Amino acid sequence: xxxxxxxxxxxxxxxxxxxxxxxxxxxxxxxxxxxxxxxxxxxxxxxxxxxxxxxxxxxxxxxxxxxxxxxxxxxxxxxxxxxxxxxxxxxxxxxxxxxxxxxxxxxxxxxxxxxxxxxxxxxxxxxxxxxxxxxxxxxxxxxxxxxxxxxxxxxxxxxxxxxxxxxxxxxxxxxxxxxxxxxxxxxxxxxxxxxxxxxxxxxxxxxxxxxxxxxxxxxxxxxxxxxxxxxxxxxxxxxxxxxxxxxxxxxxxxxxxxxxxxxxx
Numbered sequence: 001x002x003x004x005x006x007x008x009x010x011x012x013x014x015x016x017x018x019x020x021x022x023x024x025x026x027x028x029x030x031x032x033x034x035x036x037x038x039x040x041x042x043x044x045x046x047x048x049x050x051x052x053x054x055x056x057x058x059x060x061x062x063x064x065x066x067x068x069x070x071x072x073x074x075x076x077x078x079x080x081x082x083x084x085x086x087x088x089x090x091x092x093x094x095x096x097x098x099x100x101x102x103x104x105x106x107x108x109x110x111x112x113x114x115x116x117x118x119x120x121x122x123x124x125x126x127x128x129x130x131x132x133x134x135x136x137x138x139x140x141x142x143x144x145x146x147x148x149x150x151x152x153x154x155x156x157x158x159x160x161x162x163x164x165x166x167x168x169x170x171x172x173x174x175x176x177x178x179x180x181x182x183x184x185x186x187x188x189x190x191x192x193x194x195x196x197x198x199x200x201x202x203x204x205x206x207x208x209x210x211x212x213x214x215x216x217x218x219x220x221x222x223x224x225x226x227x228x229x230x231x232x233x234x235x236x237x238x239x240x241x242x243x244x245x246x247x248x249x250x251x252x253x254x255x256x257x258x259x260x261x262x263x264x265x
Contacts, residue, residue: 006044016053031073063240064093100244143179150189151216193217194230201234204242207249214253224254
């Protein structure tokens with residue numbers, strides 16, 4: 001008779017792609033059944049729980065909210081009698097995802113081939129060199145120059161908003177990120193904004209900062225299609241919810257930018 005397959009929580013995490021913290025949390029709130037413990041007081045996960053963990057990973061990848069996962073888990077415990085209810089939960093989630101994706105249909109107004117622009121000499125929209133370090137410039141002066149060059153009025157508004165609550169922090173914000181990092185050699189401003197947009201998207205909770213850097217990306221030569229592609233790629237590494245939040249931030253910024261350009265003309 002074949003022996004029963006059991007895995008530790010670490011092995012289960014490696015196999016499923018979920019972290020041990022997520023597995024423990026899912027057990028605690030009831031999304032996953034609690035595993036038994038072996039003689040060494042370690043959790044033992046059998047085949048039935050491993051199947052549930054794998055399914056949880058698929059649900060998480062699609063961006064299903066935790067309360068929907070709880071609803072699904074509760075109905076699953078009901079067995080065959082709740083199969084229709086479970087199908088309804090999944091159907092509603094699929095329709096929600098389709099509706100949200102449909103909102104992005106207007107994000108790329110031009111055909112893709114028209115926006116495959118490489119950062120090359122002669123293209124005025126791209127800045128190849130980071131700001132030059134002026135002789136005798138302080139970190140603050142250098143940072144202010146870089147901030148104006150990259151973020152324009154959006155960056156100035158952020159700094160000004162700190163004046164009455166934390167002026168020292170505004171100085172730190174100018175000196176370190178812009179005076180020290182953005183002015184380093186090795187990456188042009190376009191590449192730095194690609195990295196920044198990707199990082200802020202992956203955080204999933206930094207929409208105001210992301211919008212500022214989406215505008216900065218446009219200022220230094222990124223196209224709208226390129227920005228959308230950067231954000232979409234983060235779904236692979238940071239999950240669909242973070243990418244969706246990023247796309248909504250991009251949509252809002254593109255609309256603000258279009259309104260501003262319309263008023264300017």
